[in-house]
C-alpha cells in the first residue's frame with residue numbers, strides 16, 4: 001500500500017516497477033543464500049553496531065546482478081537530478097539489506113551533515129530505496145509483515161504537515177528522497193524476511209554548476 005501521489009506531493013520521487021519482478025526474485029534468492037553481516041550506523045568516522053538503533057543485516061550483492069542494477073540506476077539519474085535540483089554525477093555501490101523478524105532501523109537521516117562524518121556520508125545527496133518484496137497485513141507466501149518505510153513530517157496536500165507517512169513495499173518500487181533532512185525509519189518486521197536495496201547519489205548543486213560554467 002503506497003499512496004504514490006501523496007509521496008510525490010511531498011516532493012519524493014516514486015517509480016513503480018523500477019526493477020522487474022524476476023530481478024527482485026533473484027536478488028531475494030541471493031540474499032537468502034548469502035552470508036549476512038550486521039549493518040552499523042555512522043558515529044563520526046566510526047561505524048557503530050548499536051542494536052537499539054539498527055537491527056539490519058547486509059548481504060553480498062553478486063557481480064552477475066550488479067550490472068543490471070547499475071544500468072537501471074544510471075537511467076534515472078538525469079530525472080532524479082532534475083527532480084531534486086542537483087547535478088548528479090555518481091552513485092555509491094548499492095547495498096542489499098535483509099531484515100529478519102524483529103529487525104528495524106530507528107528514525108534517522110542518511111546524511112545528517114554533522115561534523116566529523118566521513119565523505120561517504122557527507123557526499124550523499126539523494127537516497128534511493130528499492131523494495132524487493134511485498135508487505136502484507138497478514139503473512140502470505142513470499143510476503144513480509146511490519147517493516148513499513150515510515151517518513152516523518154512530510155509536507156502533505158495543501159501545505160499540511162503529515163506526522164507519519166508509511167510506505168508498504170511492492171516488488172520493484174523505488175522511492176527516492178533528499179539524503180539530508182528526510183527523517184525516516186524501517187518499522188520492526190513482524191514476519192520476514194524483508195529485503196531492500198539502498199544506494200546514494202552524489203554530485204553537486206545546480207546553482208554551483210551554473211556559477212562555475214562559462
Ligand SMILES: O=C(O)CCC(=O)C(=O)O
Nearest residue numbers: 097110129149186196198
Ligand atoms: O531498507 C530500507 O527500506 C531503508 C534503509 C535505510 O533507511 C538506510 O539504509 O539508510
Ligand SMILES: [Fe+2]
Nearest residue numbers: 108109110184
Ligand atoms: Fe536511511
